[in-house]
Amino acid sequence: MTSSHFISKKHLGSNLYTFTFEIPWYDMQFQAGEFIELKIEHPNPDERGDKRWFTVSNVWTDVRLEITTRYFGDKSSTFKKALFNLKKGDLVHFSEPMGDFVLPKDKKLRLLFVAGGIGITPYMAILKYMEVNNDIRSAKLIWKLNSLEDRFEIPKAPKEVEQLVITDNDLFKPEYLLEQFKRFKADRIYISGPEPMVKILNDGLLKLGLPKRVINTDYFPGYIN
Numbered sequence: 159m160t161s162s163h164f165i166s167k168k169h170l171g172s173n174l175y176t177f178t179f180e181i182p183w184y185d186m187q188f189q190a191g192e193f194i195e196l197k198i199e200h201p202n203p204d205e206r207g208d209k210r211w212f213t214v215s216n217v218w219t220d221v222r223l224e225i226t227t228r229y230f231g232d233k234s235s236t237f238k239k240a241l242f243n244l245k246k247g248d249l250v251h252f253s254e255p256m257g258d259f260v261l262p263k264d265k266k267l268r269l270l271f272v273a274g275g276i277g278i279t280p281y282m283a284i285l286k287y288m289e290v291n292n293d294i295r296s297a298k299l300i301w302k303l304n305s306l307e308d309r310f311e312i313p314k315a316p317k318e319v320e321q322l323v324i325t326d327n328d329l330f331k332p333e334y335l336l337e338q339f340k341r342f343k344a345d346r347i348y349i350s351g352p353e354p355m356v357k358i359l360n361d362g363l364l365k366l367g368l369p370k371r372v373i374n375t376d377y378f379p380g381y382i383n
């Protein structure tokens with residue numbers, strides 16, 4: 159793991175925060191959509207320990223590293239409390255960035271991005287990457303929230319990326335996503351969010367006959383919804 163220092167945190171609304179750190183790898187261009195493991199040493203960690211995986215929610219050209227997460231106050235793990243209480247200059251440790259929840263090389267592929275709540279984090283990086291690099295692709299983002307109060311501002315997307323926010327639990331089913339996939343004439347569907355939600359959607363889409371090779375998933379364990 160590589161050492162870094164905490165810089166600041168920003169409240170995005172509801173129980174959502176972005177935490178900013180010094181970029182730990184000066185010689186490495188991480189890809190939008192990749193994740194890291196963050197270690198924060200703290201006294202008496204609970205059974206979940208002092209490390210967590212987080213998607214990097216910004217892009218490497220920012221020359222800093224950001225993660226975005228939910229904070230449940232007193233109900234939080236010792237890790238999240240340690241994260242929330244970091245002071246400017248405090249030492250943390252990062253693994254190298256990794257993962258395949260990244261844009262495909264073929265720019266002609268039409269992409270349907272699906273986020274459940276906090277599962278928006280990889281798209282924060284991906285949309286920003288597309289905008290900053292003028293990386294033009296046909297994509298549509300569907301962001302499912304429990305309530306509109308959970309909505310927060312995400313990086314500006316290129317005008318080609320259509321965005322839809324939904325809050326209807328009854329609608330947000332594999333059948334709906336398959337219909338969206340067909341209507342958008344998508345080549346790939348990306349699904350990111352709390353583990354139980356992503357599992358239901360992925361299994362449902364496979365049952366409905368969508369080939370495994372067109373589905374890319376990013377599971378966030380530790381969240382109920």
Ligand SMILES: Cc1cc2nc3c(=O)[nH]c(=O)nc-3n(C[C@H](O)[C@H](O)[C@H](O)COP(=O)(O)OP(=O)(O)OC[C@H]3O[C@@H](n4cnc5c(N)ncnc54)[C@H](O)[C@@H]3O)c2cc1C
Nearest residue numbers: 210211212213227228234235238279378379380381382383
């Ligand atoms: C590849 C990968 C990428 C990830 N990226 C991210 C990311 O970008 N952002 C992110 O936040 N997490 C991400 N995660 C998940 C992250 O690693 C943690 O598991 C998650 O944030 C939960 O943290 P925690 O265990 O410290 O629990 P806390 O968040 O502190 O939760 C504490 C308690 O709250 C309860 N709780 C959970 N969900 C709810 C809810 N909806 N309402 C009320 N209470 C609830 C739980 O029972 C839990 O015991 C990622 C995981 C992986 C594997």
